[in-house]
């Protein structure tokens with residue numbers, strides 16, 4: 001189901017340069033990022049409007065895509081286009097400070113929030129799956145997740161392996177849009193990785209984009225290459241074609257010397273996970289033919305993969321769930337130790353979220369890589385004391401191949417993001433950057449998501465499933481002047497399991513943009529700080545006190 005072309009499919013590429021094709025840069029930013037999400041360099045399956053993450057789409061149909069483009073071209077600077085699950089449904093007069101686009105994707109009422117009902121409505125043409133940044137038009141290719149993955153493996157290295165992955169072997173699976181970041185994140189931390197995917201084209205694509213180094217002929221070959229590189233302490237990533245549900249147990253049975261295990265197959269959507277003994281070539285047909293049976297078979301296979309992961313943990317490996325809900329699917333298949341290993345957020349990322357730290361990203365609407373080079377230099381100059389950040393920016397500059405519009409990501413916290421945003425806006429104003437920059441983020445951020453199996457797993461006060469926070473996040477970003485704002489359901493971990501919000505600002509070099517950016521880039525990460533203060537994290541409370549974030553219940 002993931003790669004079926006939809007009627008009207010054609011290649012899409014965002015306009016480049018500094019000439020407007022719309023009535024203003026705020027609208028132009030939206031238009032170019034919508035198109036950029038569907039650029040064949042960026043989207044996993046552009047003909048089906050699928051950007052990444054199973055069936056995460058940028059538009060509901062090609063007809064809806066055309067209507068959005070048409071509307072954006074005439075949208076005035078005091079109007080707002082409303083998008084309901086990938087289809088434009090209205091244009092209202094608002095004002096200049098209002099977002100140019102408001103988006104609600106994949107939202108369902110609680111009791112109806114499951115895949116069966118979602119698919120039924122999707123088949124009727126009433127909704128689409130927006131994932132996180134697919135339907136909110138700020139996906140920037142695999143680089144987007146690379147920084148987060150680099151941070152996570154860096155944290156694993158610090159926690160267990162003396163600060164480096166040199167001399168270790170990581171086993172991971174899923175070489176799709178997000179999972180494809182795993183090999184490069186491991187080698188950037190000087191480790192060796194065996195990377196499994198059942199779709200050889202995904203492995204070849206990651207090699208072409210230099211995220212993956214090489215491809216093994218079979219399991220034995222992969223292990224040989226891995227142990228040689230490990231012993232030489234040389235970073236190396238090795239693609240291995242196969243079904244993770246078969247390869248993981250096999251490697252465990254062989255007592256393979258694996259130090260770290262994780263997974264990023266599309267387990268959040270059982271119809272996108274290959275069951276046992278099925279040819280990958282038959283997967284789409286089988287999933288369509290009998291979704292119920294396919295789901296059960298996929299869950300059984302996931303249980304086998306998770307059981308092997310627990311087996312590696314029992315033998316002392318560092319094992320974590322990488323945010324695809326595979327533990328819960330395995331539990332549904334009846335495997336009772338599925339939650340024996342932790343999710344990556346409580347294990348490594350939460351202390352960063354407490355500071356409002358998260359995935360800050362930007363793209364150059366000019367299409368000129370020199371503009372991103374200029375922003376890279378600006379970031380290093382703005383934060384001279386942050387060696388970790390500098391290392392990332394330098395490595396990213398050398399090793400990351402751009403996909404679509406040139407873009408960059410780095411993790412910045414409360415008190416940092418607005419400085420970067422204002423600096424970029426000044427550089428646009430002065431002409432140092434040749435066209436406006438869009439500044440956004442993943443929905444996987446410190447204060448923009450409720451997702452009890454991922455970002456809000458095991459919150460200190462038990463508030464994992466409270467979804468008021470992402471809604472407040474979208475409201476405050478709307479009130480603060482973001483260029484487009486979105487509220488989604490089901491991204492990352494699937495239907496019924498998450499509610500999350502996104503925002504993007506266009507730094508067009510104007511004074512008005514500076515005022516909006518200043519507010520949004522305080523208030524958006526500020527949501528992360530207050531959310532964690534409220535949950536009782538003292539580190540977050542210290543950050544709030546130190547950086548001046550008001551917490552009414554602590555004032556008197």
Ligand code: NAD
Pocket residue numbers: 044052053054055145173174175176177178179180196197198199202242243244245264265266267268269272273274275301322323324325444491492493
């Ligand atoms: P994707 O659909 O682009 O890629 C998934 C890959 O898994 C595909 O290449 C597919 O061939 C492969 N696959 C499916 N079943 C397999 C099997 N049995 N064995 C081996 N390979 C198999 O998805 P993506 O964008 O890469 O996202 C992957 C998962 O990670 C999703 O569940 C997504 O929600 C989750 N995710 C996590 C984070 C995070 O925070 N860590 C961020 C984004 C996405």
